[in-house]
Amino acid sequence: MLDDATRCPVSDWDPYEDAALLDPYPHYARLRDMGPVVHLSHYDLYALPRDSSVRFALDNWEIFSLAKGVLLNDRANEGASGTTLCSDPPEHTRMKDVIMRPLKPAALREHDSHIKGEARSLVASLLQRGTFDVVADLARHLPLAIVSRLVGLPEVGRQLMLDFAPASFNTAGPMEKERTRQAFEVLERTWPQIVPGAAADVQPGSWLAGLYEAADEGAIPRDKCATMVLDYVGPSLDTTITATVNAIWLFANHPGQWDLLRDRPNLIPNAINEIVRLESPIQGWTRYVTRDVDVEGVTIPAGSRVLVMFASANRDERRWDAPERFDIGRQGVAQHVGFGRSVHSCAGANLARMEIAALLTELLPAVKRFEIIEEEREVNNIVRLWKRLSVRAVQ
Numbered sequence: 001m002l003d004d005a006t007r008c009p010v011s012d013w014d015p016y017e018d019a020a021l022l023d024p025y026p027h028y029a030r031l032r033d034m035g036p037v038v039h040l041s042h043y044d045l046y047a048l049p050r051d052s053s054v055r056f057a058l059d060n061w062e063i064f065s066l067a068k069g070v071l072l073n074d075r076a077n078e079g080a081s082g083t084t085l086c087s088d089p090p091e092h093t094r095m096k097d098v099i100m101r102p103l104k105p106a107a108l109r110e111h112d113s114h115i116k117g118e119a120r121s122l123v124a125s126l127l128q129r130g131t132f133d134v135v136a137d138l139a140r141h142l143p144l145a146i147v148s149r150l151v152g153l154p155e156v157g158r159q160l161m162l163d164f165a166p167a168s169f170n171t172a173g174p175m176e177k178e179r180t181r182q183a184f185e186v187l188e189r190t191w192p193q194i195v196p197g198a199a200a201d202v203q204p205g206s207w208l209a210g211l212y213e214a215a216d217e218g219a220i221p222r223d224k225c226a227t228m229v230l231d232y233v234g235p236s237l238d239t240t241i242t243a244t245v246n247a248i249w250l251f252a253n254h255p256g257q258w259d260l261l262r263d264r265p266n267l268i269p270n271a272i273n274e275i276v277r278l279e280s281p282i283q284g285w286t287r288y289v290t291r292d293v294d295v296e297g298v299t300i301p302a303g304s305r306v307l308v309m310f311a312s313a314n315r316d317e318r319r320w321d322a323p324e325r326f327d328i329g330r331q332g333v334a335q336h337v338g339f340g341r342s343v344h345s346c347a348g349a350n351l352a353r354m355e356i357a358a359l360l361t362e363l364l365p366a367v368k369r370f371e372i373i374e375e376e377r378e379v380n381n382i383v384r385l386w387k388r389l390s391v392r393a394v395q
């Protein structure tokens with residue numbers, strides 16, 4: 001169906017149904033075939049499923065604004081208001097400069113040997129066992145052990161992060177879904193215990209302490225510190241955990257690619273990009289449209305919400321050769337949008353890459369094959385999470 005006024009194809013598909021969240025790719029392909037913009041009538045949401053339309057939105061923040069939030073409901077957007085993600089330049093530029101201080105490659109190098117050491121001892125103990133759950137035993141370890149310590153969270157907060165992180169992504173969905181409403185309850189229970197209540201409780205030298213130092217320098221207002229903790233805590237855990245599980249799942253299903261990586265470990269950075277392209281952890285965030293805009297012949301009216309579909313764009317057959325093929329040697333794969341693009345590109349991509357690379361580096365020489373024993377996904381509004389992935393590591 002085509003809307004006469006906007007020239008926009010219309011679909012009544014619900015991306016937040018369980019079945020769609022568990023297996024979105026056939027739906028994404030159908031949407032991409034309908035056009036660069038598809039009006040999802042049930043939510044009055046303009047979906048951007050193609051690589052070209054996603055790039056256009058990411059490159060034009062003045063039109064596709066984040067300052068009114070990137071989530072689907074008002075309550076969640078109010079909660080995330082004032083974070084780096086949910087802001088526009090020039091305020092965004094000041095905040096991003098501050099949150100990036102510990103996340104730049106030069107600053108992260110300081111933690112390189114610690115991350116590698118943690119990966120080495122973790123992989124050694126898992127290989128002794130032979131079979132393990134990639135989610136609980138492998139993928140969660142580094143984000144929990146390292147990131148939460150660097151951020152400077154209290155011990156109790158670290159454990160609660162496992163409840164908080166998926167719930168924070170679930171709050172981004174439509175309020176009509178039970179999983180969205182329940183997620184707010186989890187956030188209210190866990191958040192006050194995750195973050196230190198006052199600046200005096202913040203661990204010296206931590207990333208949180210860095211926020212307060214930036215406030216003392218006048219780089220950001222002091223009342224921003226408590227909000228900007230969310231920039232470190234919210235997106236750092238389940239994204240990286242999911243990408244790590246996806247890596248093992250893809251290599252288990254494509255043993256030839258694992259053999260190739262064992263022969264050529266220098267392909268690890270390209271392999272990580274291919275993993276994030278093919279199985280993008282973040283399916284999509286929204287934007288608020290500030291003025292009528294023409295996207296490849298379709299008019300999106302001012303005041304609309306658009307859904308920027310990172311995961312669909314990364315499988316767009318108009319952009320990628322054989323997009324469903326897992327190919328760790330793929331040329332130009334660094335151009336994927338799985339870490340976003342332009343001013344809001346992922347602040348933690350360097351760290352996520354370091355963590356995944358450290359684990360793969362340890363697994364490569366020892367493991368000949370990953371054999372999947374059992375796998376189960378977890379339904380989430382934004383991230384394609386895993387509940388478990390039990391594997392046997394054949395040595």
Ligand code: HEM
Nearest residue numbers: 084085231235236239240243285339340344346347348352
């Ligand atoms: C594989 C792991 C990760 C993936 C796939 C991922 C994905 C993304 C994506 C797609 C965006 C852009 C959102 C948009 O434009 O709407 C983003 C932004 C962001 N990410 Fe990540 N992320 C990952 C890991 C991390 C980590 C480890 C951290 C923190 C330590 C982090 C912090 C952020 C922040 C703060 C932003 C907002 C940046 C801005 O608004 O300028 N992410 N991420």
